[in-house]
Amino acid sequence: MITSERMAAVDANAAALGVPRKQLMESSGNAVAREVRALADPGASVELLCGRGNNGGDAFVAARFLSGYDVTVRLLGRPESIRTEIARENWAALGAAEIPTESVTDAADLALDDPDVIVDAMLGTGVAGALREPERTAARLANESDAAVVAVDVPSGIDADTGGPTGSSAGSGEPTGSGGSAVRVEADRVVTFHDEKPGLAALDADVTVADIGIPAAAERFTGPGDLLGLGRDPDSHKGENGEVLVIGGGPYTGAPALSARSALRAGADLVRVACPEAVAETVQGYSADLIVRGLSGDRIGPEHVDRALELAAGNDVVVLGPGLGDGDGATEFAREFLSRYAGRAVVDADALRVVPEVDTDAELICTPHQGELVGMGGETADDPEERAALVRSFADEVGHTLLVKGAVDAVSDGDAVRLNRTGNPGMTVGGTGDVLAGAVGALAAVTDAFHAAAAGAYVNGLAGDAAAAELGNGLVATDLIDRLPEATRDE
Ligand SMILES: NC(=O)C1=CN([C@@H]2O[C@H](COP(=O)(O)OP(=O)(O)OC[C@H]3O[C@@H](n4cnc5c(N)ncnc54)[C@H](O)[C@@H]3O)[C@@H](O)[C@H]2O)[C@@H](O)CC1
Numbered sequence: 001m002i003t004s005e006r007m008a009a010v011d012a013n014a015a016a017l018g019v020p021r022k023q024l025m026e027s028s029g030n031a032v033a034r035e036v037r038a039l040a041d042p043g044a045s046v047e048l049l050c051g052r053g054n055n056g057g058d059a060f061v062a063a064r065f066l067s068g069y070d071v072t073v074r075l076l077g078r079p080e081s082i083r084t085e086i087a088r089e090n091w092a093a094l095g096a097a098e099i100p101t102e103s104v105t106d107a108a109d110l111a112l113d114d115p116d117v118i119v120d121a122m123l124g125t126g127v128a129g130a131l132r133e134p135e136r137t138a139a140r141l142a143n144e145s146d147a148a149v150v151a152v153d154v155p156s157g158i159d160a161d162t163g164g165p166t167g168s169s170a171g172s173g174e175p176t177g178s179g180g181s182a183v184r185v186e187a188d189r190v191v192t193f194h195d196e197k198p199g200l201a202a203l204d205a206d207v208t209v210a211d212i213g214i215p216a217a218a219e220r221f222t223g224p225g226d227l228l229g230l231g232r233d234p235d236s237h238k239g240e241n242g243e244v245l246v247i248g249g250g251p252y253t254g255a256p257a258l259s260a261r262s263a264l265r266a267g268a269d270l271v272r273v274a275c276p277e278a279v280a281e282t283v284q285g286y287s288a289d290l291i292v293r294g295l296s297g298d299r300i301g302p303e304h305v306d307r308a309l310e311l312a313a314g315n316d317v318v319v320l321g322p323g324l325g326d327g328d329g330a331t332e333f334a335r336e337f338l339s340r341y342a343g344r345a346v347v348d349a350d351a352l353r354v355v356p357e358v359d360t361d362a363e364l365i366c367t368p369h370q371g372e373l374v375g376m377g378g379e380t381a382d383d384p385e386e387r388a389a390l391v392r393s394f395a396d397e398v399g400h401t402l403l404v405k406g407a408v409d410a411v412s413d414g415d416a417v418r419l420n421r422t423g424n425p426g427m428t429v430g431g432t433g434d435v436l437a438g439a440v441g442a443l444a445a446v447t448d449a450f451h452a453a454a455a456g457a458y459v460n461g462l463a464g465d466a467a468a469a470e471l472g473n474g475l476v477a478t479d480l481i482d483r484l485p486e487a488t489r490d491e
């Protein structure tokens, strides 16, 4: 099963792996034509109802694969209004190949000549709201005809994620819109691409899943698609893109500052640091952009839990651990803090060891390296696939998301697993882990824990690769921070 949102991410990852959209559309169209061939013999009449997006583009390709059939490609809209370049190219290819096309803008001009097969390629996953005209009328005509109806990817008017009509937030199958009942194509067959869609199972149609050549690696590994949707809403206000509290420092002062600055560069609006008073000035000295809150004394200990919880309450995410040290007081603090905190937290460094034993309502993203993973009671292996399986089962056991750092990072929430290949040996320098924890913290303020961990690993490694390209093995952790804004751009 794959959601529309994940499908878009995987599509972008496939393009980054050298399998561009145009190739996917070619395979999709080919798969649609195969379905038509299975339904009707050559000579049969096939009416392709095409929208202006890529769903329609799939049908333009299908028409090319249907030589020997009496094909009509009917575009709902003007050719100039075809939305994507790839669909436009495939439309133009029809003309060049002398395959008959028609374009209809007015619903009143729509009529179907009693075809044997109708291909519904009006709307796919890019639909917004209930069907408009002329799609609405075309859907009615398709439903009234005796033809076998083959839907491309998803029947037009159906939400691929819910199975309900498009434009209904509940997706419950209830009619929507201004009083009228929701029109949708009642397909006999659906050719859907790459993987099953959650909304198709409940439909009264035969569903074929077509392999369109998206490599498994596009799902297995992080890629640029994992950043889609993490961009800033242009209308947002200060604080809406994430408020992060870093709790750490004491024996080390650089670590909490690195995490905090990283969170800012990865997109958080406000980042606060709670650290011992004795080092507050030093931490502040690293950057005027940080809001530093001192906790009495020179080490964080259990006496600070109340104050830390108070500070945490105003933030979306806590990053716990950078520079905290492994003293008894610090460990006790981490244990008690987590047992009383119920929000979302990234747990790193010396705070990691308390995770397996602590009883917490918090949602944690733990970022251990292999050694810390073993310290937590987890297992590791040389083979990356085996290691990923072990990370998954350990994440399931502890009930939190794990991001296990290595040459290939492994991320799992106990269910899904994602691997990250960005990064380089130059990043073994001190502080890069603090940068990662901060970046994941910033992302966890705007998306779910698993997505934040995967995207954080990806951007951190990407920033490291950009730094290594310039500085080789001379890179330092702050070089990554400087390159995070570019790495986190989602276009
Ligand atoms: N990785 C992928 O996601 C792939 C997608 N492919 C195809 O691309 C489709 C998605 O393409 P698009 O994102 O271009 O979207 P669609 O082709 O689903 O439709 C988008 C366009 O339809 C119009 N529209 C939107 N809502 C409407 C409504 N309620 N009534 C009437 N018109 C409306 C708008 O002009 C919009 O731009 C998939 O369903 C699939 O068929 C395939 O080509 C292969 C790979």
Ligand SMILES: [K+]
Residues within 6 Å of the ligand: 055, 120, 121, 122, 123, 124, 151, 152, 153, 154, 155, 156
């Ligand atoms: K469709």
